[in-house]
Amino acid sequence: MALKCPKCHFENPDTQRFCGECGTQLTSTEDISVSHTETLETPKDELSTGSTFARRYQIIEELGKDGMGKVYRIEDKRREEGDSKMLTRICIITVLLGALVSLVACNPSKDFKLDADDNGRQIELEKGQILVITLEANPTTGYIWEIAELEEHVLRQVGEADFEPESEAIGAQGIQTLRFEAVNVGKTTLKLVYRRPWEEDIEPLDTFSIKVVVR
Secondary structure (H helix, E strand, O other): OOEEOOOOOOEEOOOOOEOOOOOOEOOOHHHOOOOOEEEOOOOHHHOOOOOEEOOOEEEEEEEEEOOOEEEEEEEEEEEOOOOOOEEEEEEEEEEEOOOHHHHHHHOOOOOEEEOHHHOOOEEEEOOOOEEEEEEEEOHHHOOEEEEEEOOOOOEEEOOOOEEEEOOOOOOOOEEEEEEEEEOOOEEEEEEEEEEOOOOOOOOOOEEEEEEEEEO
């Protein structure tokens, strides 16, 4: 295959390193090393610093990882036929860490959200999952939602309840939010009552109750 001079465009035999017309150094396309990104589906247990896979890729270092996989810096080593020079290119590979089912098993699902329409339901949570309950309230009247029944070794409240008024008007009602974490496998009844905390002997204005099963 002829090599065209990049300067004078004279066609030279592929055995020449310099242009026979103007003397410019010639570069073969085989001498050019390309850096790029590749995604390779390779078992993660085969990859460690210094190891080689696919008979050409050597692991240099791990650059980082997330829920979907790991990123490595590698060397791609190939020998040109008839040439002792080693071509080395640096590329980035991403190694997938398994199917979506495995990811779900390792990471609990997103928050489980309930509101007043879910009163009386039975729900199932994964261990570590967060339950979020939003109910209408108006703390300016003294009434708030409180826990009346709960097995805390199964389900535990996370932080204090939040209140978001529906407007900036004084005395405006709004939404009270309570959060709970599923801490252990088991069953519990979660009962909330809407009352003034100091009126213990008076029936609450409203109640909210659900059955919770933690898997």
